[in-house]
Amino acid sequence: MEEKYEKLYNRAEEVRRACLSMESPLIVHHYDADGISSAAITYKALLKAGKKPRLLMLNTLSKEDIELLMEEKEIIFVDLGSSIEDMDKLENAIIIDHHQPRDNIKANTINPCNYGIDGGKECSSSTLAYIVFREMPELALVGAAGDMQSPFTGVNRLVLEELRDYYDVVKDISFYGRSNRPLHTFLTYSDAHIIGLKDNYGGAMALINKSGVEHRDGSRWRTYDELTEDEKKRVRSSLLEFLIKTGQKDLVKDVFGEVYVLKKGKLPHKDIREIATTLNSCGRYGAGWLGIEFCLSINGAQERIKKMGREHRYKVKKAREALKKSIVEDGPLIIADGRGVVEANIIGIVCGSLQHELNKTVVGIANRGGEVKISVRSPEKINIGSLLSRIAKKYGGEGGGHNSAGGAEIKKELFSDFLEELKKELKTLLCN
Incomplete structure (x- = not known):
């Protein structure tokens, strides 16, 4: 070590x-x-x-x-x-x-x-x-899954290797929703912007039909996790063939990767990203106590949490659609102003999704009471957390985060000046 x-x-x-x-x-x-x-x-x-x-x-x-x-x-x-x-x-x-x-x-x-x-x-x-x-x-x-730190490296990798009795690492389609979304929906909801599949149910159904996989079990939609290993292999092959034929081979690294599957414990989900999304839905809607009960497998928590999870995923989807309409390109930056449209408690999640799709630094904005919430996500290795902490302090706010991701909250009356300074410094970092 x-x-x-x-x-x-x-x-x-x-x-x-x-x-x-x-x-x-x-x-x-x-x-x-x-x-x-x-x-x-x-x-x-x-x-x-x-x-x-x-x-x-x-x-x-x-x-x-x-x-x-x-x-x-x-x-x-x-x-x-x-x-x-x-x-x-x-x-x-x-x-x-x-x-x-x-x-x-x-x-x-x-x-x-x-x-x-x-x-x-x-x-x-x-x-x-x-x-x-x-x-x-x-x-x-x-x-780590919730903070989008996969594929796991560093300390996360050390812990993963230590806990291989608890976790399987599967090389597979790395989209979210393998156990809780119908197969055709699973294929359309990737962070990778696959032309012909992203938000395209018809394209997904055509791919499934070509693979020869039955997507229904009677009247019920099947999920990816419910497929046999042979059926999964056929779906993967059809997806890879689709990427190559449509000139999107460069997306292979974003489509196929490590999936971390829980083998032990009482939690209902196996893909740990689905556990993370469940907890996010609790916290971001003020029910952290329910998330704790879910983690501790207290009776009744799982049932109460299902509805909240569905509502969270729906809100994130709608917020993402709304935020994309407000996008303004400013040199190396994407400014996504969601004030009055996107709730502050999910602006970071939506910005992360847009950053993965657009592969550019995204500055997301949302209102929170008398303050403005700013969320920044970047594919570049720049110290966003330190930058936001320093500039926010100058304007009487709070900020912080990590390399490549961070957030801050600023009083509304000071926000315009804060944003201009933030954009100027981000451009300097990104263009050097």
């Missing part, structure tokens, strides 16, 4: 002991799949140790939140907290996070960035929480 990983693992043991020395800590976690899965791991470990943990989910961690949290005697932050200056006001706080940290943070912290490990690509907070507590291996890589 490389020295940087050894140091991270040694630090994990120190943080575990510190967490388990607490009696009734408040676990403050982010609202996405990574935040919920890492919170569930932390919560389960503390319960198992006889502690009395409590949970609080936040969209962002503001200075006002810090002021309110100062009354707490024991706090564990998971998947947030690294970039907030006022964190030093909290005397007994532990941070388990993979976002880029600010300099000279005083809190008891474990963060891969401190060891030269890219937290945006190589390690999620759920991966960290698993390393710290060694609990709930079925959730260890869910946050």
